Structure formats: structure tokens, C-alpha cells
Amino acid sequence: MTQARTTTTATLRVKTGLAEMLKGGVIMDVVSAEQAKIAEDAGAVAVMALERVPADIRASGGVARMADPSIVEDIINSVSVPVMAKCRIGHFVEAQVLESLGVDYIDESEVLTPADEEHHVNKWDFSVPFVCGCRNLGEALRRISEGAAMIRTKGEPGTGNVVEAVRHMRTVTDEIAWLKGIRSEQLFAAAKDLQAPYELVKWVAENGKLPVVNFSAGGIATPADAALMMQLGCDGVFVGSGIFKSGDPSKRAKAIVEATTHFEDVGIIARVSRDLGEAMVGINISDIPEGERMQERGW
Amino acid sequence: MKVGVLALQGAFREHIVTLEALGVSGVAVRLPEQLGDLTGLIIPGGESTAIGKLMRTYGFYEAIRQQHGAGMAVWGTCAGAILMAKEVLDALPDQEALGLMDIAIRRNAYGRQVDSFEADLDMRGVDNGPFRGVFIRAPWIESVSDGVEVLARHDGHIVAARQRDLLATTFHPELTGDPRIHTYFLDSVVGA
Numbered sequence A: 001m002t003q004a005r006t007t008t009t010a011t012l013r014v015k016t017g018l019a020e021m022l023k024g025g026v027i028m029d030v031v032s033a034e035q036a037k038i039a040e041d042a043g044a045v046a047v048m049a050l051e052r053v054p055a056d057i058r059a060s061g062g063v064a065r066m067a068d069p070s071i072v073e074d075i076i077n078s079v080s081v082p083v084m085a086k087c088r089i090g091h092f093v094e095a096q097v098l099e100s101l102g103v104d105y106i107d108e109s110e111v112l113t114p115a116d117e118e119h120h121v122n123k124w125d126f127s128v129p130f131v132c133g134c135r136n137l138g139e140a141l142r143r144i145s146e147g148a149a150m151i152r153t154k155g156e157p158g159t160g161n162v163v164e165a166v167r168h169m170r171t172v173t174d175e176i177a178w179l180k181g182i183r184s185e186q187l188f189a190a191a192k193d194l195q196a197p198y199e200l201v202k203w204v205a206e207n208g209k210l211p212v213v214n215f216s217a218g219g220i221a222t223p224a225d226a227a228l229m230m231q232l233g234c235d236g237v238f239v240g241s242g243i244f245k246s247g248d249p250s251k252r253a254k255a256i257v258e259a260t261t262h263f264e265d266v267g268i269i270a271r272v273s274r275d276l277g278e279a280m281v282g283i284n285i286s287d288i289p290e291g292e293r294m295q296e297r298g299w
Numbered sequence B: 001m002k003v004g005v006l007a008l009q010g011a012f013r014e015h016i017v018t019l020e021a022l023g024v025s026g027v028a029v030r031l032p033e034q035l036g037d038l039t040g041l042i043i044p045g046g047e048s049t050a051i052g053k054l055m056r057t058y059g060f061y062e063a064i065r066q067q068h069g070a071g072m073a074v075w076g077t078c079a080g081a082i083l084m085a086k087e088v089l090d091a092l093p094d095q096e097a098l099g100l101m102d103i104a105i106r107r108n109a110y111g112r113q114v115d116s117f118e119a120d121l122d123m124r125g126v127d128n129g130p131f132r133g134v135f136i137r138a139p140w141i142e143s144v145s146d147g148v149e150v151l152a153r154h155d156g157h158i159v160a161a162r163q164r165d166l167l168a169t170t171f172h173p174e175l176t177g178d179p180r181i182h183t184y185f186l187d188s189v190v191g192a
Helices: A012-022 A033-042 A054-060 A069-078 A092-101 A137-145 A163-181 A184-194 A198-207 A223-231 A249-261 A266-273 B012-021 B048-057 B060-069 B079-084 B180-189
Strands: A005-009 A026-030 A046-049 A083-088 A105-109 A130-134 A150-153 A213-216 A237-239 B002-006 B025-029 B040-043 B073-077 B085-089 B101-106 B117-121 B131-135 B140-144 B149-154 B157-163 B166-169
Touching: A012 A213, A012 B117, A012 B131, A026 A033, A026 A249, A033 A046, A033 A069, A033 A249, A033 B048, A046 A069, A069 A083, A069 A092, A083 A092, A092 A105, A130 A137, A137 A150, A137 A163, A137 A184, A137 A198, A150 A163, A163 A184, A163 A198, A163 A213, A163 A223, A184 A198, A213 A237, A223 A237, A223 A249, A223 A266, A237 A249, A249 A266, A249 B048, B002 B012, B012 B025, B012 B040, B012 B180, B040 B079, B040 B180, B048 B060, B048 B079, B060 B073, B073 B079, B073 B180, B079 B085, B079 B101, B079 B166, B101 B157, B101 B166, B117 B149, B131 B149, B166 B180
Parallel strands: A026 A046, A026 A237, A046 A083, A083 A105, A105 A130, A130 A150, A150 A213, B002 B025, B002 B040, B040 B073, B073 B166, B085 B101
Antiparallel strands: A005 B117, B101 B140, B117 B131, B140 B157, B149 B157, B157 B166
């Protein structure tokens, strides 16, 4: 029995490893230490520290930025589950700040106003792992090539409407199935069409899945929504505005956690869906002017 | 031999894949009734608070203690090791432990995610060279009582231990594709 050799931190396996541990779980948006405690008590596997939830960002308009470091620190100090926080797309200095605060994951997120309309953060430059949003396979693979260690489908944040989350999850799944079915010489053209690196395209074709964990996000508001996304093949769910914009956040959060674990057990989903009180009101996607759809952000 | 993997949350699929590669049927356990005919149970890595709350809601604490009493071996990795311990240091005030194993374990002992790491380990009972340990926001085993065998250390801290039919590892063998610790569990711990 002995001392270990060759200890290394921040390897890809260590970065993707934390996402592996979050699978089958619910990551909840919180804006205060108090909300973070409620989320942890309800069984959240991680919390996302924000200044405002997406529904409020949508309502108030203006430029949405990284949260105040003191909010992030309060949340870090109040819970023992991993803490994630959002930086703007391409804003590598916000990412540096969040890394220095000790967050466990950074979400380079379309929920905030993009800081760069051409480039995302070079996530290989960081020790802290990143999660990024996607609407399709090409977008997912571009983010992974930039160093993302976890992916989430985008959905449409702050709407309480699951339709875009479903669309994006189905798109990714269908494109993976298509890649699996084509011949090896077709993969070069596929990589060109997907605007993604050939090596990653080839990996997905051979393995039939993304090389990192893929959660679902953007519009999940009920236990049945969470179970729907799990049955469609995601590894876990993010719930943003859906919890703390509802009538009884603690009860709803617990119910969504149970439905995510027991996503194939309709008896349990029915039981936990009872008497949850008011759900968040929700927005129809067609009522959102095109320029205000958060999912369009990211390149 | 039928081995279950507690599938409430976390990296349970990887354990099942490794078991099946070794020719053992791995059952995803989501309800206590499924424990009945298992010879072994793996409690995987994940978030110990989240897994613990779901265990409480669905009555797993009593059921696992009872089945262990009836001869079911238990292996916990990372969060699973925390749940097995008699004493959890830095636990949440209401965090309940299974209390199966005479060890004291410290949660998030190394710090936050940026302090997560991998390292080669020499592990007693595991031959053919070092085992690559992947430590994700890992705990360490602070102390063990008599009757607990220390199997591996990293930097002086205990990272693997065994007590008769109980095995605890603070790292994640299921993330490496190396089945040697699964083989050790199946050959030496199950049925002991």
C-alpha cells in the first residue's frame, strides 16, 4: 500500500466525470442562498447560481450578465451540492471570474446576453468544466470541440413551455441515428453539413451517442415534462424558472426530482403530479418576437 | 449471481455495463422490492444528498440494512461510500447514513471540482499494476475501526476499505473501463 504516482487535475475525464455523477438528476436555478437550500433539501443534484431566473430576464429586458460574485459566493457557502453559474457567450473574463470564485461548473449560456457574436469561450483554457447549450448535433459538437464537458439542449428558457426542449432533443437524437446509419465515406460530407470536426462526427457515428453527458433544459415546468425529456433520451434535466416561479417551489421541486428518477413509472409520476399548486404561467413560443428567442443565440 | 445497482441517480449505467461485460446480470434498482433476490448491491457515485433523500422517500434505508443482514454484499463508490459509513463528517444536519460500515468518511474532502483529480493507486487484492483512480469531489475515509481492512491510500488518506462483505471506494472505477475492482467485488466480497 503506497503513495500514488502521477496525480493530475482538470483532465477531460475529471471534467466530464462530474457531469456523469449528475445524471438522472435535476439541476435547479436559484437566485439566493435561501432558494439554494430549498433546492438542496428537495434533492437537486446541483444548483445554478443566477441573479435573475430566465422568466425575469425575459420580462425585464436589457442586458443580462454574470451574477454578482457575492450572490455566487453566498450560494456556494450555503449548500454542499455542486454550484454552477452562467457566463455570457464568449465572455471569457466572466468565466475567469467564476472560476476564481470556485464554482464547480460554468454554463456558457444563451440565457444571458451574448458578449461575442462569432466566438464562444475557448473552454480548454480552463480547469473548471463547462456546460453549453445546443439545438442540434452540429452545435453540440462545435461546443465539445471548444472544450465543453457537458451539453444541454437549449429549449426556450423562461417560458414554462416544453415544446422547444422536445424539438431540440428529438433533433439531436435523430441526427445521431442518421450518422449511425450512413457509410464511412459519407461522414466527411456529414461533417461539412454539420459544421463540426470530422473526428467528433466519426466518434458519434461509431458510438451512437454524444461523447459527453446531455441534459435537457429550457421550458420544463412539471414532473411530467421532466419524465418526457428523460423518456426522449436525455441524461437529466435543468429546471430554471419552473420551480421558483410556481406556487409551491419546495413541493414542485421534490416532485420533479422523483419524476426524473422514476421517469418510466407512470404510477409514481401521477402521484407526485397531484396538488402541486399553481405552475408557472408559461408563454407560447409564437408570442415571442423572433429577435427575443434565446435559443437563437450561439453560433 | 444477480447484482443490483442502485439507480436513483448518478453513474449507475456504467456499473451495469461493467458487470454485464463480466458476464453478470446487473439490475437497475429503483424500488426496495427489487432488492429481494440480489447477492450484491452497488451504490454508485452521484450526489449523496440527492440519493439519500430519494432513499428515504422510497424506504431504502431499512430495506438495504435488512437485505445486508440477510447476506447481500454492498459496495459503495464515492457517494455510495458516504452512504455506507457509520460516521459522516461534514454531513448536512439531516443527512441519514446507512451506517453499515465501521468507517468515518469526510465529504468533499479535497475541495471543489477544480480540485478533482486522477491518480494511480496500488490496491490490495487488485493485481497487474496500479489502478487509475478518478476522484470527483471525492470524500476520503478519515478513520477505520478494527475489522476494517485498508485496501488503498492516496497521499496518506484511505481511499478504499473492506469489512467482510462490505466494500467502499472513494473514487470511480466505473469511469475507467478497467473491471478489476468489479471482479474483486464479485469474487472476494460477494458471499464473504
